[in-house]
Structures are given as C-alpha cells and as structure tokens.
Amino acid sequence: MPGELSIRAYEPRDYESARAVHVAALQASPAPYTPGGPADSEFDTAVEAAMRGDGQLLVGAVGGAIVALGGLVRRDRESGVVTALRVHPDHQGRGYGAAILGALEAGAQGRGYRLLFHYADARQTGGRRLFERRGWTMVDRASYGPDAEVVRYRKRV
DSSP, X not given: OOTTOEEEEOOXXXXXXXXXXXXHHHHTSSSOOXXXXXXXXXXXXXXXXXXXXXEEEEEEEETTEEEEEEEEEEEETTEEEEEEEEEOGGGTTSSHHHHHHXXXXXXXXXXXXXXXXXXXXXXXXXXXXXXXXXXXXXXXXXXXXXXXXXXXXXXXO
C-alpha cells in the first residue's frame, strides 16, 4: 500500500468529502457523468450497505483528506460486488485505487465470499486495466442504449 495513504472504514461524517471525491472522479472520466444517474446510485448503494452492516465502504485519506474510496456490496451468501471505486483526479496514478481494491478483496475473503463481480463502463479504460492487472476476468459486455456499454468482471477470492 502506498506509504502516505491511510485506509479506513467509511463513517457518516465522511459523506460530503467522499461524495465530492466520487463526483470529481466521475467528472474527470471518459464516460459522461449525469448527476443522479446510475453512477450516483452506486455510491448511495455502497453507503447504505455499509451503514446496514451488509457491505463495506472504505475511504483512503492523505494528510487527513479523503482522496479515494470503494465499496463492497453483498450479492448473495457467497459473492459480492465491488462498486464505486473512485480516486480523486489530483491523486490518480499513485496506486491508491489498487490499494483500496486490495483491501476490498481482503474484506470479501473475511466475509466468506468466494466470488466478486464488478461492472464498468467500457470507456473507463484506466479502471478496467486496474481490475485486469489484479487478476479479474472479463465475463461479458452488454449495451444499454446507443452510448452505454457495460463490461462485467469477476474474480475468485
């Protein structure tokens, strides 16, 4: 894990800062961001699952400021979905996304999950490369309209 990044569980007091990172990362991505759209529901679902205790939302901070986050949401007894993995654009390329993803994978193992899934917009090539480097396998692609293609990944843990 990068030396300056501190990873911890999300707390309700983190909401505004974590949401700001979520929005900044999406606005800087190659996929168009629509406030209130599917990407925002990923973040909200991760927050709700963490608060209910049947999911995990991690935040990564540098110097006390949240710069990265990622969620794990229960799918069924033996699997989960990694969602809302975001790194603020000013902090990308430093290994923070990989550190959060690694911590989520370890958390999934601790919960007894055997299989993880992730859904990515096809235009998110940087994020998709991260998952592929960490041993995730592309399962399929699906189109949701003329400008929306989703790539589904999975990994055994």
